[in-house]
Amino acid sequence: MDKKCFESFFKEKYSQAYFLALRILHDDEASKDVVADAFELVLRRTKQEKVDNISAYLMTSVRNVCLDYIRKQNVRSHYVQASVQSTEPSTQNPDNWDVREEKIQAIMLSLDELTPRTRQILKLCYVERKKYREVALELDISxxxxxxHIMQALSYMRQKFRTRQFY
Structure with a gap:
């Protein structure tokens, strides 16, 4: 598909794709991101091979990217909930504060062991809650x-803490 043809397709189908994403996600910004990702998938796919029904492929892509987004949000929500629960004071065992403090110190030390770029990316994604796309644009990387970077850092952290007896 050439550039002009794709631009025409984009203008024609953007609203339909956006409203499908909005109906699924109920989030304006997330819907825009999902639609952009879906159009990118369609563009890549049409460069590689012929797609018979490009409109249907776009709508299926929007739906699938929405489902991936929801799965990702559920995982994040699970980790946030676990993090909150692990930092809540326990009235049954006041020594838990010492364990929590030890966990925090161990995490901070292990963050210092990461490369500066990976540490910066983790900070932008998890502390400042920026999306991967925003971080990529800000740091001029893909x-x-x-x-x-995120996968390597999390893998490193899991491996490092697998040996510790925190839990």
Whole structure:
């Protein structure tokens, strides 16, 4: 698909794709991001091979990207909830504060062991709650590079804390 044809397709189908995403996600900004990702998928796919019904492929892509987004949000929500629960004071055992403090110190030390770039990306994604796309634009790297840094950092942290007896 050439550039002009894709622009025409984009203008024609953007609203339909956006409202489908909005109906699923109920979030304006997330819907815009999902639609952008879906159009990117369609563009990449049409460069690689012929797609018979590009409109249907776009709507299916929007739906699938929405479902991926929801799954990601559920995982984040789970980790936030677990984090909140682990920092709540326990009236049954006041020594839990010492354990929590030890956990926090261990996490901070292990963050210092990461490369400065990975540490910066983790901060932008998890502290400042920026999306991968925003971080990629800010640091002038690809989204896949952001994901790679995150995956490496989390893998490193899991491996490091697997040996500790915190839980």
């Amino acid at each position: 989204e896949s590079a952001v994901k790679k």
